[in-house]
Amino acid sequence: MSKRRGKPIVAVVGRPNVGKSTLFNALAGERISIVKDTPGITRDRIYADVTWLDRSFTLIDTGGIEPDSKDVILSQMREQAEIAMNTADVIMFMVDVKQGLQDSDAKVADMLRRSHKPVVLVVNKVDNFEKYMADVYEFYNLGIGEPHAISAANQLGIGDMLDEVISYFGDAGTEEEEDDRIRVAIVGKPNVGKSSLINKMLGENRLIVSDIAGTTRDAVDTPVKHNGKEYIFIDTAGLRRKNKIKEELERFMIVRTVSAVERADIVVLVIDAVEGVAEQDAKIAGIAHERGKAVIIAVNKWDAVEKDNKTVNQYTDRIRNILSYMPYAEITFISAATGQRLPKLFDLIDMVAENHAMRVGTGVLNEIMAEAVALQQPPSDKGKRLRLYYITQAAVKPPTFVIFVNDKELMHFSYTRYIENKIREAFGFKGTPLKFIIRERKENK
Numbered sequence: 001m002s003k004r005r006g007k008p009i010v011a012v013v014g015r016p017n018v019g020k021s022t023l024f025n026a027l028a029g030e031r032i033s034i035v036k037d038t039p040g041i042t043r044d045r046i047y048a049d050v051t052w053l054d055r056s057f058t059l060i061d062t063g064g065i066e067p068d069s070k071d072v073i074l075s076q077m078r079e080q081a082e083i084a085m086n087t088a089d090v091i092m093f094m095v096d097v098k099q100g101l102q103d104s105d106a107k108v109a110d111m112l113r114r115s116h117k118p119v120v121l122v123v124n125k126v127d128n129f130e131k132y133m134a135d136v137y138e139f140y141n142l143g144i145g146e147p148h149a150i151s152a153a154n155q156l157g158i159g160d161m162l163d164e165v166i167s168y169f170g171d172a173g174t175e176e177e178e179d180d181r182i183r184v185a186i187v188g189k190p191n192v193g194k195s196s197l198i199n200k201m202l203g204e205n206r207l208i209v210s211d212i213a214g215t216t217r218d219a220v221d222t223p224v225k226h227n228g229k230e231y232i233f234i235d236t237a238g239l240r241r242k243n244k245i246k247e248e249l250e251r252f253m254i255v256r257t258v259s260a261v262e263r264a265d266i267v268v269l270v271i272d273a274v275e276g277v278a279e280q281d282a283k284i285a286g287i288a289h290e291r292g293k294a295v296i297i298a299v300n301k302w303d304a305v306e307k308d309n310k311t312v313n314q315y316t317d318r319i320r321n322i323l324s325y326m327p328y329a330e331i332t333f334i335s336a337a338t339g340q341r342l343p344k345l346f347d348l349i350d351m352v353a354e355n356h357a358m359r360v361g362t363g364v365l366n367e368i369m370a371e372a373v374a375l376q377q378p379p380s381d382k383g384k385r386l387r388l389y390y391i392t393q394a395a396v397k398p399p400t401f402v403i404f405v406n407d408k409e410l411m412h413f414s415y416t417r418y419i420e421n422k423i424r425e426a427f428g429f430k431g432t433p434l435k436f437i438i439r440e441r442k443e444n445k
Contacts, residue, residue, distance in 0.1 A: 007049075008057045008169045009259050011084035013112070014094030015073060015104060019124040023094065023152035024048060024061055027162075046251060047258050052162040055169060058262060060088065060255055074104040081108050083252055085115040087259040090168045093144065094122045097135050101142070109142040118168040119144045122161055127151045181223070182353045185234040185264035187257050187288070189280045192272045193300045197336040198222065198235055201345075226346045234260045250280065257284050265397060266294045266352055266431075268345070273301045273315075273333070277322045285323050292398035294356040294432040295329040296348050302333040303340060328424070330431040352431030358399055360427060362392045365401070372422040379412055386410035389441055391419075400435040411438045 012020050028048035047060045062080040084091045091112060095105050112119045123139055126132045126149040139147040148164060150157035186194045201224055222233045261267055267288040271281050288295050297319060305311065316331055323329065330348055334341045369391045378386035387406040394402045403419070405411050416436050423434065 008089040011060045011088035018096040055166040123147045183232045183264045185260040188270035192270045193336045294352040303335040356432040404441040
């Protein structure tokens with residue numbers, strides 16, 4: 001498996017009604033990945049974070065299939081398999097013991113086998129191991145290895161299956177820590193100018209986007225040198241799908257974005273200045289926000305906009321309004337075609353990367369917190385007042401703080417936000433989200 005940073009990605013492929021979403025729900029538990037109160041983010045669960053033993057991974061659902069006819073099912077399964085092979089580290093191929101081995105399963109298994117990606121064959125709906133074992137063994141005929149019998153609905157056999165999945169991760173995320181090049185994902189909807197932006201930053205046409213309809217390339221990692229410093233750009237361009245179906249395209253875009261964002265430290269979201277912030281932009285921004293990445297919003301094609309002296313402010317307000325959950329994001333106005341403000345983009349990337357990896361001493365943090373508490377009394381409920389004892393920074397990328405309090409229930413979101421604002425006032429932290437973990441500590445009597 002190729003080395004790469006970020007959580008490994010596991011994709012699920014399978015015919016309709018084999019129980020993919022049941023498995024998804026069982027594995028994701030209540031930690032539904034899509035944030036409910038974030039405006040403009042998809043409600044359907046395309047991805048979820050799963051932790052098994054000490055390994056975490058991102059589980060991706062490669063798409064729903066409309067059960068029209070056998071041909072349609074096969075073509076849509078192939079589509080799914082292609083998404084999985086393009087983006088995943090491990091593929092889970094799900095079949096149904098009660099429907100038995102189907103012709104389309106065998107054809108998709110051939111595709112998966114040729115991809116040389118690790119495939120875990122999952123036979124679902126085995127709610128009685130004695131009764132169905134002979135039927136499970138029939139799936140050896142697919143030629144993609146040992147079938148793992150599970151019942152997603154009854155949560156049987158899931159542990160053994162996950163052991164198999166994580167056995168393929170190798171030591172992902174251990175070795176690359178020495179690679180201290182800043183990793184930047186260039187994301188955005190199709191045709192906003194991601195490729196021309198990278199080409200311009202490379203100073204040559206390295207990212208030749210093929211014009212053949214239906215070509216997709218995996219996210220490409222391109223080393224870029226600027227002022228003697230090296231960066232890795234992760235690109236999701238080259239998305240030309242034969243597919244006319246908008247939902248499929250959108251799902252494909254989100255899956256690709258998740259896989260690029262997962263491997264990056266910094267996300268540059270490219271927006272089309274002429275079109276403004278679209279719903280798809282908000283979805284992509286939401287993925288970066290959830291994943292705790294530093295974010296720069298690059299408004300491209302700015303040379304094509306009629307301007308007066310208020311334009312930049314009005315445009316900035318509009319973006320801030322729509323992406324209200326990420327007030328920390330840096331906004332810059334560029335033109336990939338003319339090269340306008342591209343050197344400034346590198347400066348922004350450096351600054352934001354520094355903030356994303358910044359550590360603040362515990363002493364200073366506690367002074368800031370004490371001052372904040374003195375200025376604005378913590379909330380109380382039924383006579384019990386929230387007390388904040390201690391704050392410390394537990395991690396970077398994103399900066400993560402642990403606050404010890406007397407009662408978690410009293411620590412309202414708004415008060416956490418207030419403490420966050422005070423920390424930002426002191427240290428800036430521009431471009432990066434901050435994460436807060438609230439822990440309870442019993443009062444010393």
